[in-house]
Amino acid sequence: MMIREIKPEVDRDGVLAGAQFADAFQVTVADANLDARTAAERIFSQSPRWVQMLLDLRNMIAAPAGLKTSGEGEPNTGGVIGLFPVLSETPERLIAGFDDHHLDFRVVVDVAPEEGGRKVTTTTLVLTHNRLGRIYLTAILPFHRLIAKSLLRQVGFAQLPR
Template sequence: MTIREIEPDVDRDSVLAGAQFADAYRITVTDAKLDARSAAERIFSSTPNWVKMLLDLRNTMVAPFGLKTSGADDASTHGMIGLFPVLSETPQRLVAGFNDHHLDFRVVVDVAPADRGQDVTTTTLVLTHNWLGRAYLGAIMPFHRMIAKTLLGQVCQPPAPR
């Protein structure tokens, strides 16, 4: 299992117009029947304890600023994946995320055929609105990279029983 950082390959204007930040990670899986929703569920439905601790710390620190701690208030007709409302989906692509007053973000999960299975790619896009958004993005960036890779690695695990 090798997770590779790649150049983001999404149309930023159609996913999050004006996004100033984008990164992407890819892994190849052998599950030829995996679709974007199933991949996103494997990625976001389970959170390692060290990530939960970081999220709890983040939520405590941002509470005085009125920042959202999940997208539950923005849940759409497509439902939720982990903490994120699903904004759109096809079998090949799922887009989730929400808007806040300091920044808007999207996470895109793409599934595409590869030589030995399928490539699963997660792309994160961020549009900051003010100094708080820029400061927040700068502060979380080292953690974002570790978390993004760890969560993407979960796509190789079998789905959790329902």
């Protein structure tokens, strides 16, 4: 399964107006019936152990700084997938994310027909609000690319473990 980085193709202003950062990764999977929610569940419901360790470290550092940690936030009518509240959803696109005082974050999961299956694209958008947000974004970017690719690889799994 080949994951490739592509130019983000989402309407930034429609998803997160003013976002200063965007990237996108794409993979093709054989599941011709895959919808955006199922793809997002496969991507975000489980993390490899090394990713979970990084998230735990992030949460230990973030809490004293007053930043949201995993599981915090307002209840959402779209539910939560992994760490992320679902903000909007169609069969072809799911948008999840949260707003915090240092930055706003969105992840967009798009699915589209592709010969022999589906093309799945994850796009990350970030809008920083202050110096702390810019520092945080700079600090996590080297890890973000590795994590994004690792999580997207999971979309090819036939089903989620129960």
